[in-house]
Amino acid sequence: MYSKKEYFRHISLFIITFVCATLAGGEWLYGRSLMSSENPLTWPYFIKSMAFSIPFIGILLIHELGHLFTSIYHKVKSSLPFFIPFWLGFIGAPSIGTMGAIIKMKSMVSSRKKFFDIGVAGPLAGFIIAFGVLTYGFTHLPDSDYIYEIHPEYLEEDYNPDEAAALTIELGDNLLFWTMEKVLADPEKMPDMGELIHYPYLFAGYLALFFTALNLLPIGQLDGGHVIFGLFPKSHKKISLTFYSLFMLFAGLGIVNPFMETSYLLIALPLYIGFVFICFRKTSLSLQSKWALVLSIVMLQYSISYFYPHAQGYNGWLLFGFLLGRVLGIEHPPVIDGSPLNGPRKALAWLAILVFILCFTPQPFQIS
Template sequence: MKQNYPLHLTLFFLTLLTTLWAGAFWGGHPVSFSSLPLFISSLGTGIPYSLSLLLFLTVHEFGHFFAAMRHRVQATLPYYIPMPPLPFLLSLGTMGAVIKVKERIPGTNSLFDIGIAGPIGGFAVSVGLLVYGFLHLPPADFIYSIHPEYLQSGGLEVAVPSGTLVLGKNLLWMGLEYLIAPKELPPMTEIYHYPFLFAGWLGSLVTALNLLPVGQLDGGHITYAMFGRRGHALAAKAFLLFIMLLGFPSFVELLLSWLMPEALALIPAVMLRWSWSGWILWSFILSRFIGLNHPPTVHDHSLSTGRVVYGWVAIAIFVITFTPVPFGVT
C-alpha cells in the first residue's frame, strides 16, 4: 500500500526532538534557549533516554507492521506521537506510536501474529534496557549532582521531600533486581534520573497496558485468537472489574481529601498501598473509547500448538510486567 513517508518521518523527528528534551529534563539538565550551542549541548544530554525509548517504540510497532506484511494485511508505517514537555504533566516526550491496519484481518492466525509481535519485541527491548541499566549504574553520588539539596539536608535516605514521584515495582523489576543485585541502586523516587532504567521501566509498563485483554489492544487480539469471542468477552469484563477494584480505594481517598478529609482514617492503609486511582480513568477510557468488544475476523479457527504456547508466554509477560501501583507520591 502507499505510505505517507513525509508524514511518518516528520512525526519521527519531532518525537526524537521532544524525547531528547524530556531526557535532558529528567537527567537534571533542562534545555537552555540562551544560545544555539547551549541548546544543542543540553539536548544532547537526553540522548540515552531518547534513543532507548524510541528503540522500544520502534521495535514494538515494527513488530506489528512486519507481521501484517507477512500475512499480506495492509497497514501503515508507525505514526510516532510527539509530546512537548509540559510542566503539569509527567513529561515523557511522547505519547507512544501506533500503526493503522487498513483492512479487516482475515483469520485468527494473522490476528494472533499481528497482535503478539509488538509486545514480544518490545518486552525483549525492555528487559535489555533494564539489565544494562542495572549493570551500568553511575556512582552513588551521581544523584547529588542533580539534587545537591539532598546532600545538604542529610543524604538521600532522609532528604527526599514529601510529594516526590515514586515509580512502582513489578515482578520483572523485582526479579532482575534480585538476580543482578546491583550496587548503588537508587530508590524508586529517583529512577527517572537514570535513563536506561527509566526507559526500561516505561517499556515494561507500556507492554503490560498493551497486553490488557480488552477490545482491540494487543492483549485483546491475543485473547480473541486463543479463546474465541466468548472467552475474550469474559476476560475483558473480568479485567475491567479488576482494575476498577484496584483503583477504587485510592479514588475514594482522593474524593474524601477534597470533600471530607476527616473521613480518610476510615480507609485501611493496606488497601491504599495496593491501589492507584489512575485505574479508574483507565477503566473509563477502555469502556468508553477503546471498547471492550473485539470485531470478528473473516475466518475464526483454532490456533496451532506453537501459537498457543506463544500466547501463554504473552500472558506470562503480562503478569510480570503489570504494575498495580505504577505511580505514587511520598
C-alpha cells in the same frame, strides 16, 4: 505501498516525538528544562539526554514495527507507525515526551490466527529489546556518588528532603524489574525508586515495561485482547469484561468511601457512578445488566474502604479505563475464519501472558 505524503507525515511525527522525549529526558535526568532560565537545557545536555530517548523511543519503534511487519506478512493493509508527541515542559509539568505509538489497520483482519500474530508480535519484540536495555542498565550502574552530580544539595548539612522537594515522583515495582535488580545490580550502586528517573537506561527500560504491560492487558482490541481472543475463542468476551471490571475496581478504589463528609459524598457518589456507567456504556450487556455491574463495582469499592480504610487503588488508571471503554472498546471484533490456534501459537500466547504478569505495575507512578 505508501505515498510520499504518508512517509513525510509519519517520519515527521517520529522526529517530533524523539525531540520531545529528549527534552523530557533532560528534565528527568538532569533537572534541566528548555524553558528554564536558572537550569537551561543546553546543547551538550540535550545530547546527553539522548541516552534516555534513544532506547525509549527505539523500543516503542521496535514494538510497532513488530505489528507492521507481521501485518505485511499476512497481507493486511496497515498504516505506518503513528508516534504521538506529548511534552508539557513548556508549562512546567512532568511528561515523558510521548503518549506512545499506534498503527491502524486499513483492511479487515479475516482470521483469528492473523489477529493473534499481529497482536502478539509487537509487545514480544519490544519486550526483548527492553530486557536488553535493562540488563545493560543494571550491569553498568554509575558509582553511588553519581547522584550528587545531579543533586549537589544532598551533601549540604542542613538539607531537608521534606522541605526541599515540592514534587516527588517514585516509580512502583513490578516483578521483572525487582527480580533483575536483585540478580544483576550492585546493591551499593542501585538507587531507590525515587531516584531512578536520573538513570537513563533504567528509566527508559522501566517505561518500556509499563507500555508493554499496558498493551498486553487482556481487554478488547489491545494486544492482550488479541491474545485472549486467539487463546480462548469461546470465552474471550467474558474474560475481557471480567478483567476490565477488576481493572476499574482497582483503579477507583478509594475514590468514594464512608469517611468522606456527607455533603461531599452526596455529590461525589452519583458523579462517580455516572462516570463508571459511561465507561461500560458501549458493552453489549443489557441496560439492566450494565447498571447491576456498575453498582456492584461501586458498592464493592465502598465496602472495601469501610473494612480496610487504608486500601487504595491507583486512580491514575481511571483515564485509561475511560479510553478503553469509550474509544478502544472492551469487546473484540468477530472474524470470518475462527480456526483455533496451533501449538506454537498457543505457546506464544502463554508467553505473552507471562510477560504481562512480569511487567505489570499496579501503581506505576506515585506522586507526592
